[in-house]
Amino acid sequence: MSSATGETSGQLRIIAILQTFNERRFVATCIEHLNAQGVSVYLIDNDSTDDTLEIAERYLGRGVVGIERMPRLDSWDLWRQLERKQELAASLDADWFMHVDADELHTTHDPRKTLAEAFAEVDAQGFNAVNFLEFTFVPTAESPDHDHPDFVQTMQWYYSYGAKYPFRMNAWKRQEDPVDLVTSDGHEVDFPGLRIAPRSLCMRHYLFLSVEHACEKWSREIDPVRAEIQRGHQNFRLDFHAGKIELPSERQLRRAVAGQPLDRSEPRRYHLVIRTP
Secondary structure (H helix, E strand, O other): OOEOOOOOOOOOOEEEEEEEOOOOOOHHHHHHHHHHOOOEEEEEEOOOOOOHHHHHHOOEOOOEEEEEEOOOOOOOOHHHHHHHHHHHHHHOOOOEEEEEEOOEEEEOOOOOOOHHHHHHHHHHOOOOEEOEEEEEEOOOOOOOOOOOOOHHHHOOEEEEEOOOOOOOEOEEEOOOOOOEOOOOOOOEOEOOOOOEOOOOEEEEEEOOOOHHHHHHHHOOOOOHHHHHHHHHHHOOOOOOOHHHOOOOOHHHOEEOOOOOOOOOOOOEOOOOOOOOO
């Protein structure tokens, strides 16, 4: 499909490889955030049926360096997407790559420092991979609906997620040898001579914006394979009926405060919206 030449971010060229399917709620925010962080975007669209692609095309030459179509076939196919990302990491012109989903915002610990600046420091220190700490933001029982363009400003309640380390090693320096994203389902890049930076960066994961959005995102009727993958790898036991998804109370969560670091203590192994049998 379309392509364009992007800007170079500082002295390093960093490209986030983003895959999408019906991500109209997130795609503009994700692209604009990465661009502000000094990171360009290459987008793989898995035959979205909403206006995701049209939104992304507005950013060609303004943060998006290329867009390609991946035919959807019968359902969402995580491994095929990861294999394509591995191929792109060997062919795109960049110093560093990121594996990114549209509902994620990657940041440094210091709001005054961009991702491009952090990667430059890591690169200068001789490391070639970066881990991200995940902070999951969700609607609450008290504030259940954030399905609007300003969700980043309004959905401020979160929990730390992912007990193992590394858990989201999703950024790496360009390699001569192929990289492996498939084995870990995209959670941890692997390649010979991997040297992970000792300090992780941050990733805000906006799991869903409302109960209705959750039902749309994970409904078995809409996408049964995606639902099974999500439940299998993240231990989801959601009942895909709006009346049976229980949102957590704000008392169970932490609140993000502008200018203060997010709290990584006591990371959860399971998502708070999980329904167990």
